Amino acid sequence: MGKVIGPNVISERMSRSVEAFQEAKEVIPGGVTANIKYFAPHPIVMEKGVGSRLTDVDGNEYIDYLLCYGALILGHAHPMVNEAVTNFLQNSGVVFGAPHDTELEMAHKLTELFPGVEMVRFTNSGLEATLLTIRLAKAVTGKEKVAKFEGHYHGGYDQMLISVNPNENEAGHSSKPTPVPDSKGISRRQLEQTIVLPFNDIEATERILRMHQNELAAVILEPVQGGFIPADEYFMYHLRKVTEQLGILLIFDEVKTGFRLHVGGAQSIYNIKPDLTALGKVLGGGFPIGAVGGKREIMEMMSPERGKDILIAGVRSEEEDDVMFHSGTYNGHPVVLTAGLATIDVLEKGDTMDDLLNNSKMLRKELERLYQRYNIDMQTVGMGSMFNIVFTKNRVKNYRDMSKTNLDLRKKIDYELLKLGIYTKPMNRYSISITHTKKEIHDTIEAHEHAIKKII
Numbered sequence: 303m304g305k306v307i308g309p310n311v312i313s314e315r316m317s318r319s320v321e322a323f324q325e326a327k328e329v330i331p332g333g334v335t336a337n338i339k340y341f342a343p344h345p346i347v348m349e350k351g352v353g354s355r356l357t358d359v360d361g362n363e364y365i366d367y368l369l370c371y372g373a374l375i376l377g378h379a380h381p382m383v384n385e386a387v388t389n390f391l392q393n394s395g396v397v398f399g400a401p402h403d404t405e406l407e408m409a410h411k412l413t414e415l416f417p418g419v420e421m422v423r424f425t426n427s428g429l430e431a432t433l434l435t436i437r438l439a440k441a442v443t444g445k446e447k448v449a450k451f452e453g454h455y456h457g458g459y460d461q462m463l464i465s466v467n468p469n470e471n472e473a474g475h476s477s478k479p480t481p482v483p484d485s486k487g488i489s490r491r492q493l494e495q496t497i498v499l500p501f502n503d504i505e506a507t508e509r510i511l512r513m514h515q516n517e518l519a520a521v522i523l524e525p526v527q528g529g530f531i532p533a534d535e536y537f538m539y540h541l542r543k544v545t546e547q548l549g550i551l552l553i554f555d556e557v558k559t560g561f562r563l564h565v566g567g568a569q570s571i572y573n574i575k576p577d578l579t580a581l582g583k584v585l586g587g588g589f590p591i592g593a594v595g596g597k598r599e600i601m602e603m604m605s606p607e608r609g610k611d612i613l614i615a616g617v618r619s620e621e622e623d624d625v626m627f628h629s630g631t632y633n634g635h636p637v638v639l640t641a642g643l644a645t646i647d648v649l650e651k652g653d654t655m656d657d658l659l660n661n662s663k664m665l666r667k668e669l670e671r672l673y674q675r676y677n678i679d680m681q682t683v684g685m686g687s688m689f690n691i692v693f694t695k696n697r698v699k700n701y702r703d704m705s706k707t708n709l710d711l712r713k714k715i716d717y718e719l720l721k722l723g724i725y726t727k728p729m730n731r732y733s734i735s736i737t738h739t740k741k742e743i744h745d746t747i748e749a750h751e752h753a754i755k756k757i758i
Contacts, residue, residue, distance in 0.1 A: 313343060313344070317360060319345075319359055319360060322347040322359060323345065338371075339727075346362075346720070347359045350378075351374075351378030353378060353379070353737040354378075354737040354738045356378070356725055362723070363723060364723050365724055365738070365742050366378070366725045367724065367732040368727055369733040369734075372558055372583055372688060372733040373582075375562060375687065375736065376587070376648055378737075380645075380737070383641050383645060386640050386643070387637055387641050387644075390637055394636065401634075402634075402636050405634040405636075407639075407643060408634075408643055415646075416567050416569060416570070417569050417575050418575040418576045418577070418596065418597070420595070421598050422595045422601075423593065423604060424591070424633045424639070425593065425630060426630060426632050427457075427582060427591070428555075429456075429457030430592045430630070431592030431594050432456040432462065432555050432580045434592075435522065435555075435594055436461065436520060437628075438578060438594070438600060438626060439553065445517055446517065447495050447496070447514060447519065448495065448521075448522060449497040449510070449514070449521045449522070449550075450465070450498060450522050451501040451527070452465045452499065453465070453466065453701025453704070454528075458485070464492065464493065464496045465482050465484070465496075469482065477503060480498070481493045481498045497518065499521070500700065501523070501531075501537075502533060502534050502699040503700070504536065511544060511545070512544075512548065518548075521545055522553040522555055525538065525556065526558065526568060527700065527701070529559065529562075529731050529733075530683050530685070531683060531699065538574055551577040553579070554568065554579045554580070555580045556569070558583060558688070559685075560579075560582070560583065560584060561649060562686050562733070563685050563686030567579070568685075571685075576596075577596055577597055578595070578596035580594055581593040581595065584645065586641060586642050587642045587643075590638065603625070648736070649736075662689065665732075665747075666682040669691065669750060672751055673754070684732075688733050689731065691732070693708035693709075694706070694707040694708065713728055713729060722749040723749065
């Protein structure tokens with residue numbers, strides 16, 4: 303490899319981003335409202351988004367492949383979503399704090415689309431959704447521990463912020479991972495309550511599950527790790543089988559994969575009904591949302607009618623212990639659900655999903671051809687409308703495989719692409735929207751070729 307390319311290259315044409323970031327650091331820790339939004343030497347401060355494009359505060363335009371971490375499957379400011387939201391605001395207000403028809407409409411829609419969803423509760427984020435699935439699993443089974451897979455992210459809270467990006471020196475043997483905290487402030491008890499499993503290794507996974515079957519309430523996983531490393535079909539089939547045998551609930555975290563692989567999520571592709579499903583991102587049409595769906599007998603645990611006498615005269619009822627409490631002032635926000643329903647409506651029209659998936663395949667195929675011409679070992683790894691660019695000739699089936707790829711080359715390519723108007727957070731996956739055109743795909747391939755020539 304030739305000239306060193308790195309983070310400092312992006313600051314040359316982003317003076318206002320630099321100034322805004324420095325000012326933000328005075329009042330916002332690290333200058334960002336979520337740690338994932340940071341990258342060195344500074345994040346790019348955006349001003350507007352339309353379709354598949356973003357414009358930053360310096361006037362630089364980008365073809366956007368981050369898409370709010372995959373949430374904007376229709377692209378930025380889609381007219382159907384804008385119209386639906388505007389009409390609701392003009393005719394109905396903002397929020398009620400009471401039940402409304404839009405909740406019922408969305409709940410019916412999700413039970414129609416997702417095989418494992420018989421009933422639905424809404425939350426305000428994917429994090430809240432996964433957190434709720436875990437509390438439900440513990441309430442139903444009476445067991446305290448939860449198993450998760452190494453490299454899988456389910457939100458930034460204590461029990462799940464474990465072994466997401468562990469240092470391999472601390473992570474133990476690949477077939478029996480050691481829980482490693484991903485943040486300061488996580489207690490030893492959380493490490494003890496969280497069992498870490500090896501993704502796409504069903505023999506080792508089953509062995510660990512059988513060892514802890516009497517303690518485990520649930521297994522939670524991303525069917526497609528990080529949105530781009532799919533579970534093997536054999537692995538998924540046997541995971542469902544063994545969890546049923548052992549009385550351990552199976553939770554699909556489909557916050558990333560819901561609607562991006564299929565309108566019915568990864569569970570529709572794998573033909574598996576999880577006990578509980580967490581949704582988010584695309585579901586909100588660009589607004590914050592989460593949802594939990596699952597089997598009726600599990601979801602009914604939250605029904606306030608199970609303890610309907612507890613509020614009478616403030617007297618405690620014996621039935622109170624039968625209810626698993628879940629609440630949130632903004633749960634099922636009508637504006638958010640309106641945007642989500644408009645999004646789903648667009649995705650279900652005509653060949654929209656087929657065109658989206660075909661464009662994703664086209665971009666992946668052309669990128670692989672390009673790097674092959676330059677004799678660079680590269681493959682795209684993904685499923686549906688999400689993928690990642692991975693520099694290795696070896697198969698990537700889990701977190702540890704990914705950590706052994708040429709991450710340095712990937713970082714150099716990403717930073718050079720930012721200069722060339724291709725946007726994603728460095729090292730992040732690519733998400734495609736229905737607004738990405740064939741011309742933009744062609745321009746993206748050209749930008750990659752320019753980046754390759756600059757680096758090698």
